[in-house]
Amino acid sequence: MVVYRFLLTPRWLGILALTLIAAAVMVLLGNWQLDRYHGRTAINERIDAGLRMDPVPLRDVLPAPTGGSGTAGPAPAEDRSWTKVTVTGRYDSANVVLVRGRAVERTVGFEVVTPLVLADGTAVLVDRGWIPPAPGGDATVQPDVPPAPTGEVTVTGRVHLSESGSVGVTRRDGRLETRRIGVPRLAQELPYPVHGAYLLLDEQTPAADPTFKDVPVGHTNNWQNFGYVVQWWIFAAMTLFGYGWVARREARRLAGVGQERPSDRAAEPASHSVA
Template sequence: MYRFLLTPRWWGINVFVLLAIPFCIFMGSWQLSRFESRVDDHRTAQEQVSSEHTEAARPLTEMLPVDKATSGRRVTASGQYGKQLLVPDRELDGKRGFYVLTLLRTDTGKALPVVRGWLPGAADAAKAPAPPAGEVTVTGALQASETPGDNGVSAQGGLPAGQTAAISAASLVNLVSDDLYDAWVTLDTADSGMTAVPASAPTGTGLDLKAFQNLGYTGEWFVFAGFVVFMWFRLLRREVEFARDAELGIAPDEEPETGSSREQAHEDASTPVR
């Protein structure tokens, strides 16, 4: 009854099934691992941000370049404050305001952008307190350069002099003459009555749409594997039923052609078309 499994048609079907099922399971498992990796990155990033005030600060140069492992970690740097800029349209605790960004010229010859705090309202240089004079040592959370248009960072241009939309070396290179670090620091304690800006998790570590897309793709690939198995059993069952009917001499249901109908068909065929 199962001799049909040895036919070329069924050899092709079986080979396809044997290849399709492991492939679907592999792709589903890979998508699931991507989702789990994003969850682990999110958990690690949140732990780093929440523990930023408890761990010992390390020298800035030891934590560069900024990556997922170092973003949010506490660092310390020394130097003298220089040029000051404002970063408008930044939200904190549900209120709109601006960051006060000051460049710290370090002993290495490079300048480190330091967010000294946040103030409510429209960006106004008159509201921003002047930075401390002389040699200072700052301690805060290390952050990666921002990308305009991502994570709420404004991409608008044409800002007034002394303002920047994003905190990054690429955005500041045309505004200052200093050689800049490709990173910035937000102080643990804000200066002069400003509100400290909390550190943010590094890009790509949140449970965003991409993470849940990975989870959705996981389900799709496992459904595909189940569908392949279902269709194989369905085809097998139908083929077995046909083979059993053939052994019992049961022909497919067809309307028998009677003698009168054959005669009528012959007359119809012989009648000339007018």
């Protein structure tokens, strides 16, 4: 239509370009959140599957480390995380790792990680559970850790990928202490090769000490990401709609829609003269 020729002017072409760019960026952001939604959904599905499945041998999921003492083996594929495995070995009580700053039921305490040394001389880190800090102290006071069973122990647990982020490790009162379970960093403090992921203990023979509480495993909030998908795509649609609405309003203004007709203005003097 002739009335919309103004859309071909440099000003309106610039507005159109900015509108399309903004809408495209919003669609891409929505697609990015959609990928995150699918990724987090897959994690939740693996967590649920790990609880239901029968355990498989450790070697079916975690390859044996091939380096020397103080090194960590390769990490498992992400889709093997939360797989339930079983393995037999002996706990190394001389190298207990206390992971501070861990909360269970709103109480800050420690997770206790103990290397399980296998028959081939390699080890896998086992998170035996959570315990509160020592009575009468703050959350940084080391707790009294129940001793690990002696002799052969059979562990059933779920594979947990090494935690990322900066990992500082100190030795205090004969125990290693850290804020994160970073397997490669912890391996540097240990006198044997370590598997590239750790186990979150589910069952143990002999049975675990009842002082330990299970470490809660929270599902990822995938629906939050889905909400962002909808939000960004709605914003993109609103941006395009807004451009169309403004363009139509400008076209109506140029066409004189809603203004007085010339015949109406000519009639006014005539009516006054009669009076």
